[in-house]
Amino acid sequence: MGGDTASARSIEPRAWQAVxxxxxxxxxxxxxxxxxxxxxERQLAADLGVGRSSVREALRVLEVLGLIRTHTGSGPTxxxxxxxxxxxxxxxxxxxQVAASGFPVADIVATRLLLETHVAAxxxxxxxPDLAPAARLLDAMDAPGLDPAEFLALxxxxxxxxxxxxxxxxxxxxxxxxxxxxxxxxxxxxxRIADWTTTAARLRAEHRGVLDAIRAGDADAARTRLHDHxxxxxxxxxxxxxxxxxxxxx
Amino acid sequence: MGGDTASARSIEPRAWQAVxxxxxxxxxxxxxxxxxxxxxERQLAADLGVGRSSVREALRVLEVLGLIRTHTGSGPTxxxxxxxxxxxxxxxxxxxQVAASGFPVADIVATRLLLETHVAAxxxxxxxPDLAPAARLLDAMDAPGLDPAEFLALxxxxxxxxxxxxxxxxxxxxxxxxxxxxxxxxxxxxxRIADWTTTAARLRAEHRGVLDAIRAGDADAARTRLHDHxxxxxxxxxxxxxxxxxxxxx
DNA sequence: GCTACCCTGTGGTCAGACCACACATCGGCG
DNA sequence: CGCCGATGTGTGGTCTGACCACAGGGTAGC
Numbered sequence: 001m002g003g004d005t006a007s008a009r010s011i012e013p014r015a016w017q018a019v020x021x022x023x024x025x026x027x028x029x030x031x032x033x034x035x036x037x038x039x040x041e042r043q044l045a046a047d048l049g050v051g052r053s054s055v056r057e058a059l060r061v062l063e064v065l066g067l068i069r070t071h072t073g074s075g076p077t078x079x080x081x082x083x084x085x086x087x088x089x090x091x092x093x094x095x096x097q098v099a100a101s102g103f104p105v106a107d108i109v110a111t112r113l114l115l116e117t118h119v120a121a122x123x124x125x126x127x128x129p130d131l132a133p134a135a136r137l138l139d140a141m142d143a144p145g146l147d148p149a150e151f152l153a154l155x156x157x158x159x160x161x162x163x164x165x166x167x168x169x170x171x172x173x174x175x176x177x178x179x180x181x182x183x184x185x186x187x188x189x190x191x192r193i194a195d196w197t198t199t200a201a202r203l204r205a206e207h208r209g210v211l212d213a214i215r216a217g218d219a220d221a222a223r224t225r226l227h228d229h230x231x232x233x234x235x236x237x238x239x240x241x242x243x244x245x246x247x248x249x250x
Numbered sequence: 251m252g253g254d255t256a257s258a259r260s261i262e263p264r265a266w267q268a269v270x271x272x273x274x275x276x277x278x279x280x281x282x283x284x285x286x287x288x289x290x291e292r293q294l295a296a297d298l299g300v301g302r303s304s305v306r307e308a309l310r311v312l313e314v315l316g317l318i319r320t321h322t323g324s325g326p327t328x329x330x331x332x333x334x335x336x337x338x339x340x341x342x343x344x345x346x347q348v349a350a351s352g353f354p355v356a357d358i359v360a361t362r363l364l365l366e367t368h369v370a371a372x373x374x375x376x377x378x379p380d381l382a383p384a385a386r387l388l389d390a391m392d393a394p395g396l397d398p399a400e401f402l403a404l405x406x407x408x409x410x411x412x413x414x415x416x417x418x419x420x421x422x423x424x425x426x427x428x429x430x431x432x433x434x435x436x437x438x439x440x441x442r443i444a445d446w447t448t449t450a451a452r453l454r455a456e457h458r459g460v461l462d463a464i465r466a467g468d469a470d471a472a473r474t475r476l477h478d479h480x481x482x483x484x485x486x487x488x489x490x491x492x493x494x495x496x497x498x499x500x
Numbered sequence: 501g502c503t504a505c506c507c508t509g510t511g512g513t514c515a516g517a518c519c520a521c522a523c524a525t526c527g528g529c530g
Numbered sequence: 531c532g533c534c535g536a537t538g539t540g541t542g543g544t545c546t547g548a549c550c551a552c553a554g555g556g557t558a559g560c
């Protein structure tokens with residue numbers, strides 16, 4: 001019962017990687033597509049000649065990466081179902097890399113600035129961008145009685161809505177991940193702001209300004225306003241008054 | 251065991267998530283840092299009151315995300331060691347998302363264009379960018395007898411070297427991931443090129459042109475040349491002559 | 501002093517056993 | 531005949547115990 005199916009083991013050092021590659025292969029050759037259900041864990045283990053634990057480790061990776069979603073029970077919604085929600089995986093990746101000091105916060109802010117200014121300019125140049133979701137979020141941020149955490153959550157969703165409006169799913173997912181990576185930083189920094197009410201009002205006005213520039217088709221203004229909005233906030237947040245907008249060349 | 255970071259966690263439905271959060275928490279409070287070794291799987295399981303399988307599922311996720319590296323055996327290099335190599339995780343994420351149709355290739359190319367033109371312009375504006383690694387790669391690409399796969403690998407490394415020179419680790423890791431996501435696409439597309447020798451020569455010349463523009467401090471030229479270089483190649487690769495450089499606004 | 505051996509602890513894997521869950525089925529009851 | 535609850539079945543989720551391969555360190559032997 002040592003379990004060694006001796007032939008396969010010598011070539012494949014890691015059983016869980018074999019499972020991962022198998023699923024990737026089935027995705028690439030079209031045998032699996034979003035919405036489809038994976039075989040059961042026991043079935044998959046038997047098919048590939050590995051133990052169920054190895055299958056589970058691979059499925060766990062796929063789940064964290066946003067490739068599948070698992071449900072217990074039975075019925076059509078049960079089991080592992082292929083989804084493709086890159087945002088989740090990107091968020092986990094960024095969050096953990098920030099925690100492990102793999103991603104400096106300054107680099108994340110700089111990248112966000114890079115992506116978002118491009119998105120804003122892109123939207124301003126687009127013939128008919130769908131800005132309704134973003135506008136709705138701005139209205140929601142006008143609600144009185146929002147605590148800072150709620151406000152920042154809406155703020156993040158607003159920026160994400162702009163990325164979504166651009167239609168580029170990679171940019172959208174990356175933005176979602178970047179935001180997750182610095183979520184803790186932004187929340188901690190908010191506590192350092194003396195007059196939150198004033199800051200919130202300023203942020204609201206800046207958001208409106210960005211949206212107005214996009215609506216007016218003024219790409220340069222949209223870019224500039226968004227840049228000032230983001231870098232201004234992080235400058236205010238930063239405890240050592242560092243300039244997060246120019247961290248690239250020391 | 252007051253390790254709970256969030257507010258209300260009455261129940262813990264997923265044991266492996268608890269492990270993940272525990273490790274993330276130890277990273278955030280500085281108890282773990284890159285280079286440190288995690289406790290053994292059995293120890294971790296006992297500490298957190300979960301089974302070893304659950305610990306392994308969490309470690310597998312951390313490994314794929316580029317957070318840890320595991321070695322068997324004993325000694326100082328054995329066990330799970332905290333590393334922070336975001337490129338690996340990003341690559342796995344992008345590759346699988348492309349496989350699962352979560353990321354359209356056009357969006358990846360567009361994002362790469364976005365990031366890379368920015369990087370090129372940034373380098374051109376930088377006072378003293380380190381372009382030696384990129385230059386070395388260009389020399390390596392001049393070697394005769396390179397097969398297309400080798401050439402494309404060097405090509406990808408060259409573009410990555412530019413990102414690294416910018417000093418932004420998030421951009422570098424993202425570029426690495428984007429490249430991995432479309433690696434298969436680029437390889438498959440190369441087979442469609444009739445006269446590879448000519449194309450390779452053109453790519454070489456374009457690379458030199460980009461590098462020269464950066465060296466000359468001409469940000470606009472660097473941006474334009476890089477844009478033309480990338481979008482030109484993917485236009486040549488694309489089977490349906492689609493225009494991957496402007497996929498955002500249909 | 502040096503070498504060869506065994507010991508120990510590590511991750512890697514498998515097998516089997518439960519549990520909770522959710523749907524499917526079929527029984528009895530009104 | 532129709533509804534409703536108990537039971538059945540298959541799913542993921544988890545734990546436990548057991549092996550294996552591996553690599554370093556200690557020790558016995560030379």
